[in-house]
Amino acid sequence: xxxxxxxxxxxxxxxxxxELAGDFRKGAAERDARRRLPHAELERLSASGxxxxxxxxxxxGADIRADTLAEIFRLLAAADASLAQIxxxxxxxxxxxxxxxxxxxxxxxxxxxxxxxxxxxxQSEAGTQHVQDIRTRLARLPDGSYVLDxxxxxxxxxxxxxxxxxxxxxxxxxxxxxxxxxxAPGLTVVDDWDGxxxxxxxxxxxxxxxxxxxxDRVVPHHLTFQGPQLHGAxxxxxxxAIDAGIASxxxxxxxxxxxxxxxxxxxxxxxxxxxxxEDPLLIQRFGELAIRQRAAQALLREAAxxxxxxxxxxxxxxxxxxxxxVATAKVTAAEAAVEVASALFEVSxxxxxxxxxxxxxxxxxxxxxxxxxxxxWKVQHIGRYVLGGTRPPRHGLL
Numbered sequence: 263x264x265x266x267x268x269x270x271x272x273x274x275x276x277x278x279x280x281e282l283a284g285d286f287r288k289g290a291a292e293r294d295a296r297r298r299l300p301h302a303e304l305e306r307l308s309a310s311g312x313x314x315x316x317x318x319x320x321x322x323g324a325d326i327r328a329d330t331l332a333e334i335f336r337l338l339a340a341a342d343a344s345l346a347q348i349x350x351x352x353x354x355x356x357x358x359x360x361x362x363x364x365x366x367x368x369x370x371x372x373x374x375x376x377x378x379x380x381x382x383x384x385q386s387e388a389g390t391q392h393v394q395d396i397r398t399r400l401a402r403l404p405d406g407s408y409v410l411d412x413x414x415x416x417x418x419x420x421x422x423x424x425x426x427x428x429x430x431x432x433x434x435x436x437x438x439x440x441x442x443x444x445x446a447p448g449l450t451v452v453d454d455w456d457g458x459x460x461x462x463x464x465x466x467x468x469x470x471x472x473x474x475x476x477x478d479r480v481v482p483h484h485l486t487f488q489g490p491q492l493h494g495a496x497x498x499x500x501x502x503a504i505d506a507g508i509a510s511x512x513x514x515x516x517x518x519x520x521x522x523x524x525x526x527x528x529x530x531x532x533x534x535x536x537x538x539x540e541d542p543l544l545i546q547r548f549g550e551l552a553i554r555q556r557a558a559q560a561l562l563r564e565a566a567x568x569x570x571x572x573x574x575x576x577x578x579x580x581x582x583x584x585x586x587x588v589a590t591a592k593v594t595a596a597e598a599a600v601e602v603a604s605a606l607f608e609v610s611x612x613x614x615x616x617x618x619x620x621x622x623x624x625x626x627x628x629x630x631x632x633x634x635x636x637x638x639w640k641v642q643h644i645g646r647y648v649l650g651g652t653r654p655p656r657h658g659l660l
Contacts, residue, residue, distance in 0.1 A: 266378035267311040268322065272330040275315045279334040282310060287341035287511075291620030297461050299453075300345050304422050308378035313349060316356050321372040328496065328573070329566035332503040336562065339507025340514070343627035344462040346507060348419045350500045351383035355427040357496055358439055362481045371441065374425065382423030382444070384414035384468040393635075394657070398470065400430040400438050400480065408432075408480060410440055410448075410473040420444075420451045421464040428470065429483065437484040440475045448473040459623070459630030487656045490581035494658045495569055495588045501634055502565065502588060505595035506558045508631065512603040512624035513555050519610045519621070520544065538611075547609050551602050558591070558598035565591035582653035585660050589640040596637050599628035635659050 269275050286303055293300060307313060316331060317323025331353065339346035359371050375381075390397055398412025410430055420426050426449070428440045442449055452467040486493050524538035535541050568587035572580035603625035607614050614621050643660060646652040654660045 266309050266314065266376065268376060269311040269315050269324045271324055272326045275312065275324060275326050275330055276333060276337075278310050278312055279337045282306065282312070283337040283341040286338065286345055290342035290345070291623060293342070293462050294344065294623040295620055299421070299462050299464055300342075300348070301422065303342075303345055304348065304380065307345075307349065308380060313352055313378070313380060314372075314376045316353055316360075317372045317375055318360060318368075321368060322376055323372065327566070328499060328569040329563055332499055332562055332566040335500050335503035336507040336510065336559070339504040340511035341507075342462075343504060343508050343511070343624075343631060344460045346504050347460055347463045347465075347631065348422060349380070350497075350504070351385075351419050351427070352381040352423075353500060354493075354497045355381045355383065355439065355441075357493060358427070358481055358483060358486065361491070361493065362483065362485055364478075367478060367481065371425075379424040380419065380422060381441075382417060382419035382421070382426045384417045384420055384426050384442075384470070385429040386414060386416040387412070388415040393659075396429050396431055396437065398428065398430040400432050400440055400475065402432065406477045408440065408475040408477065410442065410470045410475055412470045414468040414470070416455075416465050417451070417468040418463045418465040420468050421453055421466065426451075426468065428468070436482065439481045439483045441479045441481070442470075442473060442475060446473050446475075457630050459626030459628070461623075461626075487658075490572075490576050490578045491656060492569055492572055492576070492581060492584060494656070494660045495565075495572075495581070495584045497658055498585075498588045498592050498635075498660065499562075499565055499569060501631070502558075502562055502592040502595045504631055505592070505599040505628065506555075506562045508599040508624055508628045509555045509558055509595065509602040512599070512606050512628070513551055515621055515624065516551070516602075516606040516609050517548070519606075519614055520548075523613065524609075524611050544609055547605065551605055551609075554598040555602055558595040561587075561591040561594050578653060582647065585654045586644055586647050589644055589654070589660060593637045593640050593644075596628075596632040600625070600632055603628040 315324045315326045319325045448471040450469040455465040526538045530541040565587040568584040572584040643654040
C-alpha cells in the first residue's frame with residue numbers, strides 16, 4: 263500500500279472525482295468486453311484520496327457531506343458502473359467504524375484508509391432462508407481472540423481489498439463485523455462472479471476456514487441498529503447514486519450516438535429533417551428520458567441533504583425522514599437506470615446493438631445492479647410512512 267493524497271474538502275473531492283471519472287470512462291467498454299479487472303484504476307482511486315473522504319476530521323479526514331459523497335458515486339457510475347460499485351461497501355464499513363468502533367480501532371483503521379487502504383465486503387450468503395440469515399460464525403477462543411468459519415457470496419470488492427469486513431454471528435447470535443486482512447491464513451477469495459452485468463466487480467466467493475481474528479478487530483454491528491441510525495440510509499444512498507449514474511451515462515451515450523452516427527428515418531428525411539437529431543419524434547423521446555434522468559438526480563440530491571440534516575440532529579424522526587427520502591430516490595433512480603439504458607437502443611437504432619460497440623453494458627449494469635434489493639418493499643415503507651406515519655424499520659437495507 264503506497265501513500266495516498268489527503269483530500270482537504272468537498273470541493274476538492276468533487277474535482278478529483280470528475281477528473282477520475284473522465285479517465286475511467288475511456289476504457290470502460292473495453293474492460294467490460296474483456297472482463298479486465300480494474301486493478302490499476304483502483305490503485306489510482308486509492309492514491310487520489312477519494313476513499314478517505316468520509317474519515318472524520320479529528321482523525322485527519324475531510325469528513326465530506328453526504329450530498330458530496332452521492333455525487334462522487336454518480337460521477338463514477340456514469341463512467342463505469344462496475345468500478346463505482348466496488349467501493350460502495352468500503353464506505354459502508356468506514357461508517358460502521360465511525361459509529362461503533364473504539365477510539366483505538368478508529369485510529370488504526372482510519373489511518374489505513376488515509377494511507378490508501380481499501381475495505382471489501384463479505385456479508386451475503388447463498389442458500390440461507392433470507393438475506394439477513396447470517397450463518398458464518400465467529401467463535402471466541404480462551405485467550406479472547408476469535409476464529410471465523412463460513413462462506414460468503416456476492417463479495418464485491420473483496421478481491422481488490424486490503425481488509426475484508428466479514429459479517430458473522432457469535433455464540434449469543436449477535437451480529438458482529440470482523441475486519442480481516444486480505445492475506446489472512448484460512449481466507450480465500452474466489453473470482454467466480456459471472457453476472458451478465460457489472461462484469462468487472464469481481465463479486466465472487468469468500469471462503470473462511472478457521473481464520474484467526476484478534477479481539478480488537480471485531481466491531482459489535484448489532485448495536486448499530488439500536489436507536490436512531492443512518493447506516494442503511496447511507497448504504498442505500500450510494501446504491502441510488504450508482505443507478506442515477508447509470509442513467510446519466512446511458513443518456514450521454516445515446517445523445518452522442520444519435521448526433522454522430524444515427525441516420526434519420528426515411529419518413530423523417532422526407533419531411534425535411536436532414537439528421538436523426540432533428541427528428542421530432544426522437545426529440546420528444548429524448549425529452550422524456552432527460553426528465554427521468556433529471557428527476558432521479560434531483561431526488562438523489564434531496565435524499566443526500568436529508569441524510570446530512572439527520573446527521574446534524576439525529577432523532578427517530580430525522581432518521582426516518584432520511585430513510586424515506588433515500589428510498590424514494592432509490593426507487594426512482596432504479597427505474598430511470600433501466601428505462602434510459604434500454605431506450606438507448608430505441609432511439610439509436612439497429613447499429614447500436616452491435617456487440618463491438620459495448621453500449622449494452624449500460625442496460626446489463628442497470629438490470630444487474632437494480633436487483634440488489636427489491637424496490638417494491640421500499641414503496642411499501644414509503645406508503646406506510648405517508649399514510650400512517652409509520653417509521654421504516656431499522657435495518658441495513660433502508
